[in-house]
Amino acid sequence: MTDKVVRLGAGMAFWGDRVQPAADMVERADIDYLCCDHLAELTMSILAKQRAKNPDAGYTRDLIDLLRGVLPAAVRKGVKVISNAGGANPRAAGERVLELAKELGLSGLRVAVVTGDDIEADIDRLMADGVSFTNLDTGAELVTVRERLTHAAVYTGCEGIVEALRLGADVVICGRVTDIALYLGPLIHEFGWATDDWQRLGMATVVAHAIECGGQATGGLYAADWEGVDGLEDLGYPIAEVREDGTAILTKTPGTGGRVDIGTVSEQLVYEILDPGNYLTADVTADFTQVRLEEIGPDRVLITGGTGKPRPETLKVNMGYRAGFVGEITFTYSWPDAWAKSQRGIEFLRRRLAAADFRYSDEIVEYLGHTSMFQDRVPPPTDPDLPEVVVRYAARCPDAEQARKVFTESVPLYNNGPAGVAGVGTRPPLKELYAIWSSLIPREHVVQSVELLEV
Template sequence: MKSVKLGTGLAFWGDSIRPAIEMVERADIQYLCCDHLAELTMSILNKQKSKRPDLGYTTDIIPFLRGVLRKCHERGIKIISNAGGANPESCAREVVKLCQEFGLYGMKVACVTGDDIMDRIDDVLAQGVALENTDTGQPLAEIRDRVTQANVYTGCEGIVEALENGADIVICGRVTDAAVYLGPMRYELGWGAEDWELLGAGTGIAHCVECGGQATGGLYSGGWDEMRNLPSLGYPVTTVFENGEAILSKTPQTGGGVTVGTVSEQLVYEVMDPANYLTADSVADVSQIKLDQIAPDQVKISNVTGKPAPATLKVNMGYRAGFVGEAQFTYTWPDAVKKAKAGLEFLAERLKQVDFKASETRVEYIGRNSMWGPELVANPGEDETELDEIVVRFAARCPTAEDARKVFTESVPLYNNGPAGASGIGTRPPIKELFGIWPCLIPREFVTQKVAITEVLQPEEVAA
């Protein structure tokens, strides 16, 4: 039976590159698949691009490739990545330059675009597509003038086309997390664009491994203290068979573990209705999935299926939504809680004096309820007089960066002018701009992926 062996390279922007380096040395993979994009990432990348037109991709792809590229070239391992983010063309150019620097002439670098509809929003609206928020039903008009980015979660079609044309490295914009795995599955296993059950199976398998170490023992809650050598965690190595089953393993001689438990935890991660896992390529059904431990660190995945892909594709727009200002400070015994509350009053009064504006504020006590807030865990009481220390975090959502900055500047006097026993006030924090996410739908016929392939040439050939 035909099969393909896929390795998980990176699972998010900024992920460690060591697991991939170990994988290309020790595991006999054919593809290294990397998902760099989370919901907020596209907004951040677009902001970078607006300041510097050559940026807007996840720059971690370059050190990543520096670490794995020679070995991948030597062993014929192809690399599929959505590091292109908001600027796939620029990313692909940098990748070509790196190949030239390494002297890897003849390699083919593909660039897959077509997901960015920012310049077409008004045209799409004019054609009767409402682009209303799928979570809230609100019309786009509510935030239209604040939209900074609009990208469609596109499928694996462009990746398949790139591979058919001999690409060694495929750089994409916003393709789905699953697509960077499903593309090579389709290409290698001969699955058609309408083999819904197989595409659903492939999507479910991709979901199991797209978060890297989360499937191989990272964050494993079922027995976190049983997982050995987490600092050298191995990332998933997955053999996918043409019948839609797979064996999930990891790089040999690495930390962590692959068990039915670790894979189950990843399977339920960020899934809504498991019988209807909507993606651009299919509607996967993982509700009846079977996981079997067939050997140490080997789990067989079966009984995943799928249905026809939806007629619409998901669009994520990002819109400007103000700024966050934060302050943090610590008080110690005696009367740590009373002092913390006096410190908060001090800050509130000073903010009032400078005409501070915020749409929402939040107080959390770190070590007590910072994960739960007062909604679930009560704030410390003033009767808790023997507490050794208490850490206060104050955060505010503000209309302007100037207001957000005031949170910090007005908390600084707590060092010298406020209640006794204060410390840990911190250095100047960056002011964080907020982006709201606007999920909406677009009919699939509005979106066409484009594939451009560049062959890496020697400098003199380029000149000629």
Template sequence: MAFWGDSVLPAVQMVERGEIDYLCCDHLAELTMSILSKQRSRNPEYGYTRDVLDLLRLSIRQCVTNGVKVITDAGGANPRACAERVAELCKDLGLTGVRIAVVTGDDISGDIDRLMAQGVSFTNMDTGEPLSSVRDRLTHANVYTGADGIVTALEQGADIVICGRVTDIALYLGPLRHEFGWAADDWERLGMATVVAHAIECGGQATGGLYDGGWWKTPGLENLGYPIADVSEDGTAVITKTPGSGGRVDIGTVSEQLVYEILDPANYLTADVTADFSGVRLTEVGPDQVRITGGTGRARPDTLKVNMGYRAGFIGEVQFTYTWPDAYAKARRGIEFLENRLDRAGFKSDDVQIEYVGRNSMWGDRVAEPDPADDDLLELVVRYAARCPDETEARKVFTESVPLYNNGPAGVGGIGTRPPLKELFSLWPCLIPREHVTAAVDILEV
């Protein structure tokens, strides 16, 4: 699994048919932590990705039978609550003797002021702004920790390891370090293994999902299998997928995933190692089998990245459609109508985006898309969205658009009912010296 909401069935099939030792599940994107932190603030029993329970309900018996260990960051903003729910699930299923590890230490939200007093600035990596500009609006602060806690948990006999915000790569390096006895500073093998981990961390993206090099030739996308890495002691591996599943594994699918989100391929920074992808070689060694070699690594960075989030206002938005004839002219007049009414209502916003869905909503101003002024255009969908400082201003967008039904140009439709307000959360990327962060491991035994 590659994100919260990803299909659990391919992971279940992997346990049943894949002959694997570890099932590594990544549930967290950067903004996911903001969502989970918001949930935990409303209910202290929440804050983890609950689809992990769906996964384990269908697979944990087979995992126990086959000796498959589960490594996951589904704990999110509340790993202990997640572990407790997993323990309850095991009891409900009549399973005993299951050891569940909780890996913590990533959450520094309660230590920010103390750390700043010790000289940790938490300056925004992108803008250079000081944390003081958003300090009172922070929702969470979690460090991207490495594999140390996972290794400790496995050494203590854990069958299921539930983490908070570890790196995606750590979910795979932890089991490999444990199995092969690699030292935490075995940079060459850790670097090679990071290449392998990166190839499979996004689930179906390595097996033909989102593949742009021949997606129309990828069979069985509806039953896409997740990738499996058969890793050797030197860190090299053969990538394949669950037997009998859809998708494909070839040089194209694997290489497309390898260049995903790595910036400088010779300096891929992780919490465990600085990996070098520049010498990687891919070789097809059989049907749906690709060998990865040539990766290496150097010493890990002295700092760790922190995922902070803060409240950034609300979105006010409306979507409406105009039909032939003169769809574009009507749409332009409808936008003018809405803007005039908002102006009269004293509307305040930080930014406004107007787009025609299906024409420029993805590309925006990056292409010279001509105005959709075709006289024979059958319909045109307008989306008007504004970043607003509070809920009151955000509500005005829809409220002032409703009169378009009777008062605006003819041929309008699709305004619908009032949409729920969306609160905005923004990310604050920053760094922390690694000596300020220590993983802790607790064991729950069913």
């Protein structure tokens, strides 16, 4: 094993994440790659909706804010940026990055666009070829929602990123690659690992998982000792100093808030892994069961013990479909008898909706600050002198007409219902609902492509 170390920085964890941690990392820390995850399951539905309205949209717009903040220093220091912010339109994102580079005077910047994840146009052909796209959660067949599909994106692996780096890209813009692929790609490129070196890929996947959610590894959302984490308002994001065998030292940007210790890293390691012995990704099946953490200095944790097995023969597909509209209203009752009034107000609304032939498939009543998270598992309050109760009612409706009834039938509460009500007259925006359809596709049906653009 050589002494070579590749330093990966986690620059973003979601669309809307702060840009400053990434900018601080590039400027202050010693990293080779800034890896930025912008996508979640619902994000792809939002981006597909934007692309449908505007063919130049469909990528996460915070990509440009991010690169505006980090590119000058990244180019100066030789830091490469890898991002899945391309979302539903990686090509448009790549073109916009070129425009930004010109604005910043960064001539010669090479931007790679990785595609191949978007299979929406191929759904019918694939179904005809025998790909069932059965829903992983319900067992239902795709035909039940086929006409309402808005997008279909495969969680692809790191092959395209590896190729982009081989071609000399300074910035790599991907669509729906896995979060882990953003980190495995540069490691395979730098160390020359074989794509079936399951031991190293498995270990590196454990490392990538430890830092992919940004501030969650450095004290953000830390449940065990949240009161003891200092500097959350200036939280530093994690860095992995990876060795050739895939093991790594985890740290964070110098001079920032938060902390890196066994506790913060452990909480992130068990996040969303389901079976720790078989953590499925597009590139490898990782095994977390023998992982070891050791604090070797302030904000420095050594992570070892991860292993791997062959990658799955199928890839996960994330599809979005239109699932109706939500009708909702929020109103507040004041003392005296605030709780009793809120109960009567909901009874009033339900009776008004029934009289209006209201059609819905599901409803929820939330008393904010009391039952909005735990619903009826929480007993009613015993304090008869509550100063106020805020109520939110929402229903899943088949169409916009039904959803609008929630507002129109709640307005009479303002002078027909119990006294002491406020806030009913504020009309909330009508929201269309999108649902996720998760399925599998044999990996031979999915091929990534790389296009290199240059300023």
